[in-house]
Amino acid sequence: xxxxxxxxxxxxxxxxxxxxxxxxxxxxxxxxxxxxxxxxxxxxxxxxxxxxxxxxxxxxxxxxxxxxxxxxxxxxxxxxxxxxxxxxxxxxxxxxxxxxxxxxxxxxxxxxxxxxxxxxxxxxxxxxxxxxxxxxxxxxxxxxxxxxxxxxxxxxxxxxxxxxxxxxxxxxxxxxxxxxxxxxxxxxxxxxxxxxxxxxxxxxxxxxxxxxxxxxxxxxxxxxxxxxxxxxxxxxxxxxxxxxxxxxxxxxxxxxxxxxxxxxxxxxxxxxxxxxxxxxxxxxxxxxxxxxxxxxxxxxxxxxxxxxxxxxxxxxxxxxxxxxxxxxxxxxxxxxxxxxxxxxxxxxxxxxxxxxxxxxxxxx
Amino acid sequence: xxxxxxxxxxxxxxxxxxxxxxxxxxxxxxxxxxxxxxxxxxxxxxxxxxxxxxxxxxxxxxxxxxxxxxxxxxxxxxxxxxxxxxxxxxxxxxxxxxxxxxxxxxxxxxxxxxxxxxxxxxxxxxxxxxxxxxxxxxxxxxxxxxxxxxxxxxxxxxxxxxxxxxxxxxxxxxxxxxxxxxxxxxxxxxxxxxxxxxxxxxxxxxxxxxxxxxxxxxxxxxxxxxxxxxxxxxxxxxxxxxxxxxxxxxxxxxxxxxxxxxxxxxxxxxxxxxxxxxxxxxxxxxxxxxxxxxxxxxxxxxxxxxx
Numbered sequence: 095x096x097x098x099x100x101x102x103x104x105x106x107x108x109x110x111x112x113x114x115x116x117x118x119x120x121x122x123x124x125x126x127x128x129x130x131x132x133x134x135x136x137x138x139x140x141x142x143x144x145x146x147x148x149x150x151x152x153x154x155x156x157x158x159x160x161x162x163x164x165x166x167x168x169x170x171x172x173x174x175x176x177x178x179x180x181x182x183x184x185x186x187x188x189x190x191x192x193x194x195x196x197x198x199x200x201x202x203x204x205x206x207x208x209x210x211x212x213x214x215x216x217x218x219x220x221x222x223x224x225x226x227x228x229x230x231x232x233x234x235x236x237x238x239x240x241x242x243x244x245x246x247x248x249x250x251x252x253x254x255x256x257x258x259x260x261x262x263x264x265x266x267x268x269x270x271x272x273x274x275x276x277x278x279x280x281x282x283x284x285x286x287x288x289x290x291x292x293x294x295x296x297x298x299x300x301x302x303x304x305x306x307x308x309x310x311x312x313x314x315x316x317x318x319x320x321x322x323x324x325x326x327x328x329x330x331x332x333x334x335x336x337x338x339x340x341x342x343x344x345x346x347x348x349x350x351x352x353x354x355x356x357x358x359x360x361x362x363x364x365x366x367x368x369x370x371x372x373x374x375x376x377x378x379x380x381x382x383x384x385x386x387x388x389x390x391x392x393x394x395x396x397x398x399x400x401x402x403x404x405x406x407x408x409x410x411x412x413x414x415x416x417x418x419x420x421x422x423x424x425x426x427x428x429x430x431x432x433x434x435x436x437x438x439x440x441x442x443x444x445x446x447x448x449x450x451x452x453x454x455x456x457x458x
Numbered sequence: 459x460x461x462x463x464x465x466x467x468x469x470x471x472x473x474x475x476x477x478x479x480x481x482x483x484x485x486x487x488x489x490x491x492x493x494x495x496x497x498x499x500x501x502x503x504x505x506x507x508x509x510x511x512x513x514x515x516x517x518x519x520x521x522x523x524x525x526x527x528x529x530x531x532x533x534x535x536x537x538x539x540x541x542x543x544x545x546x547x548x549x550x551x552x553x554x555x556x557x558x559x560x561x562x563x564x565x566x567x568x569x570x571x572x573x574x575x576x577x578x579x580x581x582x583x584x585x586x587x588x589x590x591x592x593x594x595x596x597x598x599x600x601x602x603x604x605x606x607x608x609x610x611x612x613x614x615x616x617x618x619x620x621x622x623x624x625x626x627x628x629x630x631x632x633x634x635x636x637x638x639x640x641x642x643x644x645x646x647x648x649x650x651x652x653x654x655x656x657x658x659x660x661x662x663x664x665x666x667x668x669x670x671x672x673x674x675x676x677x678x679x680x681x682x683x684x685x686x687x688x689x690x691x692x693x694x695x696x697x698x699x700x701x702x703x704x705x706x707x708x709x710x711x712x713x714x715x716x717x718x719x720x721x722x723x724x725x726x727x728x729x730x731x732x733x734x735x736x737x738x739x740x741x742x743x744x745x746x747x748x749x750x751x752x753x754x755x756x757x758x759x760x761x762x763x764x765x
Contacts, residue, residue: 145558151558151561214746214749214750215746215749215750217750217753218749218753221487221491221493221696221700222696222700222749222753224493224561225493225692225693225696225745226742226745226746226749228689229693229741229742229743229745229746230742230746232689232738232739232742233739233742233743236735236736236738236739237739239735240735240736364685364689365569368565368569371562371565372562372565372566375558375559375561375562376562379556379558418573418576418577421569421572421573421576422570422573422574422577424566424569425566425567425569425570425573426566426570427566428562428563428565428566428569429548429563429566429567429570432552432555432559432560432562432563432566433548433551433552433563436552436555436556436559437555437556437559
C-alpha cells in the first residue's frame with residue numbers, strides 16, 4: 095500500500111513537471127492557460143480559508159488580489175519614478191525592487207488589509223457580511239480607478255504597465271531559458287514558480303485544516319455561540335482567517351502583476367470575486383481537492399472550449415464571440431452544477447456538515 | 459442653496475428607483491432568505507424590453523406617454539414571466555440545499571442574463587428616446603423635469619399600493635405568514651410555493667417599473683446597466699433592515715439622498731481633492747458604518763442568525 099501511494103505521488107509529480115513541456119508543443123497559449131489556472135487555484139485556496147473553514151462569506155476577496163498586484167506594480171515599474179522626482183533621484187537605475195522584498199511585503203500588506211476589513215465586520219453574520227465585503231471590494235476598485243488625481247499613484251483606468259519580470263537566483267523568468275537542450279519560454283518558467291506556490295499553499299492549508307486553528311475555525315463555522323462557549327476566541331480567530339485568506343490573495347496578485355506585466359482596475363472587478371467564490375463552492379466548499387478541481391474547471395475549461403468554439407462563432411456570424419461564449423459557459427456551469435450537486439462536485443466526506451437540518455433530525 | 463435643493467431632488471429621484479428595486483430584494487429575502495443576485499438584471503431586462511417596444515412603436519405617431527405606458531406594460535409582463543421562471547428553474551430545487559448553493563445559482567443567473575442580453579441586444583449603448591416633454595420647471599433655483607416628477611409620483615403610488623397589498627389583502631397576509639414560518643403557514647392552508655412565486659412576480663414588476671423609469675431618466679440602456687443599481691438597491695435593503703418593507707423604502711430614499719448630496723458636496727468639502735466620481739463609494743461607506751453601529755439595519759428587528 096505504502097509503495098503504491100509513493101508511486102502514485104511520484105507519477106503525479108513527474109506529470110506536473112513535464113506538463114508544460116508537452117503543452118508548449120501546441121503553442122505557448124496553452125501553457126498560459128495553465129498558468130492562469132494555477133493562479134486561480136492559489137486564490138481559491140485562500141478564499142477557502144475564509145469561506146470554507148471559517149464560514150465567512152467574503153464577496154470582496156478580489157480586493158486583496160488587487161492590493162498584492164498594485165503593491166508589485168508600484169514597486170517594480172516606472173510608475174512611481176515617473177510621478178515622483180524624489181523617488182527617481184533615489185533610484186537612478188529605476189525602481190526594481192527584488193522579489194524577496196515585494197512578495198512578502200505584498201502578502202503582509204494584503205493580510206493587514208484583510209484584518210482591517212475584518213475588524214468592523216466581526217459582529218456581522220452571513221449575508222450582511224457578504225454585502226459589506228462586496229462593498230469593500232468596490233471601494234478598493236473605485237480608489238484604484240481614481241487615484242490618478244490629484245497625485246498620480248495608480249494611473250487610474252489606464253493601469254500600470256512595464257512591470258518587471260521576476261528574476262530569482264540569477265534566472266530571469268521573463269527570458270527564454272535553455273537547459274539540457276530544451277527551451278523554457280517565459281510561460282513555462284512561470285508555470286514552475288506558480289506550481290511551487292500552489293504546492294506550498296496546499297501544504298499550508300492542509301496543515302491548517304488539521305491544526306487547532308483549523309478545528310477552531312470549523313467550530314465557528316458550525317456554531318459560533320457553541321464555539322465561544324468552548325473557550326475559542328472567536329474574534330481573533332475570525333481576524334486570523336481574514337488575514338490568512340488575504341495573504342494568499344496578495345501573493346497571487348503579485349504573481350499576476352509580474353506575469354502579465356500590466357495591471358488595471360478592470361482585472362479586479364466584482365465579477366472576479368464572484369468567480370472565485372463560485373470556484374470554491376462548485377468544487378466542494380472546505381474540501382481541498384474539491385476547491386482545486388473547482389478552480390481548475392472554471393478557469394481552464396472555458397479557455398479550452400474557446401479554442402474549440404471557433405466554428406460556432408462563424409456559424410452565428412460573430413455574435414457569439416469567444417469572450418461571450420466563455421461567460422455563457424461559466425454562467426451555465428454555475429447554475430447546472432449547483433442544481434445537480436448542491437454540495438459541490440467533490441464535497442468533504444463528513445456528512446451533515448453543511449446541512450445542519452439533516453444532522454439534527456436523522457440520528458444514524 | 460439651489461445646489462442643495464437640486465441635489466435633494468436628484469437624490470429623491472435616484473432613491474425612488476433604489477427603493478423599488480430594494481423592495482424586490484427584501485421581499486424575496488424575507489421569505490426564502492436568499493440574496494437574489496439576478497434582481498438587478500431583471501431591471502436591465504425591463505429597461506431593454508421597454509426600449510425595444512418604444513423603438514418598434516416609434517413610427518406610429520402615438521403620444522409619448524402612451525408609448526411609455528405600453529412599453530412599461532410589456533416590460534412588466536416580460537420581467538414577471540422571467541422572474542417566475544428563474545425561481546422555478548434555479549431556486550426552487552435548491553430550497554433545502556446548503557445555504558451557499560442557491561446564492562451561487564443566483565450569481566450564475568445574473569451572469570447568464572447579462573450574457574444573453576448581450577447576445578440579444580448587442581453590447582452597445584442605446585439611447586432611450588425622450589417621450590415626455592422635457593422643459594424643466596424651476597423650484598427655488600433648482601430644476602425638475604417631467605420624467606423626474608413622474609418617477610416621484612409613480613413611486614409614491616406604487617409604494618402605497620404595495621403596503622396595502624401586503625398589510626390588508628389575503629395574499630399579503632399569506633406572504634407575511636410564509637415569511638414568518640413557511641411550514642406553519644402551510645399548515646394554516648397557505649401554499650408556500652404559490653406565495654413565493656407571487657413574491658417573485660411582484661418583485662419583478664417593481665424592478666421592471668424601476669428599469670423603465672431609470673432608462674427614461676438617464677436616457678441610455680445597455681446590458682450592464684442593472685448591476686450597479688442592483689447592488690445599491692441591495693445595500694439600501696440591508697441599510698433599512700432586510701426583510702422589512704418599510705425599511706427598504708426608507709433605506710432606498712436615504713441612500714439616494716446620501717449619494718447625491720455626497721457627490722454634490724465632496725468636491726467642496728475636500729477642496730477639490732476628491733471629485734464626484736467617488737459617488738459610488740458613499741453607499742458602501744454608509745453601509746459599513748450603519749452595520750457596525752446598528753447591525754440589524756435602521757428598521758430591522760432581528761439579526762439574520764445564520765452563517
